[in-house]
Amino acid sequence: MKTRRPLTPEEIQESQRLKAIYEQRKQAAKIAGRSLNQADVADACGWSGQSAFSQYATGKVPLNLEALLRMAKALDFSPAEVSPRLLKGIAEPMQPSKDMELKPIRAWDEKTPVDEDEVAVPFLKEVELAAGSGRFGIEEDDGSKLRFDKASLRANGVQFEKAKCVRVRGNSMTPVLRDGATVGVNTGLTSITDITDGELYAINHSGQLRVKQAYRMPGGIRLRSFNRDEHPDEDYSFQQMQDQEISIIGHVFWWGMYAK
Incomplete structure (x- = not known):
């Protein structure tokens, strides 16, 4: 039997944040007179049964980008709330440091010759x-x-x-x-x-x-x-x-x- 690798500390924190958001949404649904369970979330994500969501929320398997995006849509939260790590490949603008010299923006178009670099x-x-x-x-x-x-x-x-x-x-x-x-x-x-x-x-x-x-x-x-x-x-x-x-x-x- 293939054994799963242990989650990293960062991956454990991600699953904990996901579970906390789920519990918040579950409580909010209860107050509004509605029900929400893990099977509902799994169904909204297009998964059969609750086990897929449960494995992510309990830290049995690490989150991946596709699963995170599906659950963010199903539970209405920003993916960055759970895993900034997985979003780094999507958009990570460089923040200038205090010591960084910012050069003036230079306008160019298709006719402007490219630099050597x-x-x-x-x-x-x-x-x-x-x-x-x-x-x-x-x-x-x-x-x-x-x-x-x-x-x-x-x-x-x-x-x-x-x-x-x-x-x-x-x-x-x-x-x-x-x-x-x-x-x-x-x-x-x-x-x-x-x-x-x-x-x-x-x-x-x-x-x-x-x-x-x-x-x-x-x-x-x-x-x-x-x-x-x-x-x-x-x-x-x-x-x-x-x-x-x-x-x-x-x-x-x-x-x-x-x-x-």
Whole structure:
């Protein structure tokens, strides 16, 4: 039997905070003349039975980002209240120290030459292959580019010429990636064997640009959205991937978006 690893002190505190929020919501529901139990929360999260929620709330298994986001929606709390650790990869703005010298903001546009320590990363876009054909392909956008400093790309193992940008469309990846968010993609990682389960990847699906969590499956691949209520998992065999022209564009190493 496979034994679970012990939780770290930080993970234990996260489960305790989650349980405290649940107890508060349960008491508030009681005062309002309603009932709330762990089975209700599990059901709202799309899990069968109460055991899944119970394992997180009692510290039997550590929290992960997907579970945290589901429970935050079900119990109406900010994910940061429970686990700032899991949110670090989503948005962690750098806070200037008192000793940090803040340089003036310099305006630039697509015509401004890049500095020696920068790379102008092109965007990928969907294009119709022939007028009215209904078939699409993906190519670089000649106009839109986003600047990255070379040190950041090196730190993420991205070769400069392999860096591309993709805009997210739709609500399938909310609340992590809203409609209009931009992701940086390492197109040097395009093989099924390059997939790390649960990581984000840009996908070419018959000429449609998609961003999904990817999982390796026996004989195929699973694509997962964060908004699983409206966008359930998609499982494809290798043959289906070939038939539907599904391929991996690359691994998402960065993302950003406006607040609204």
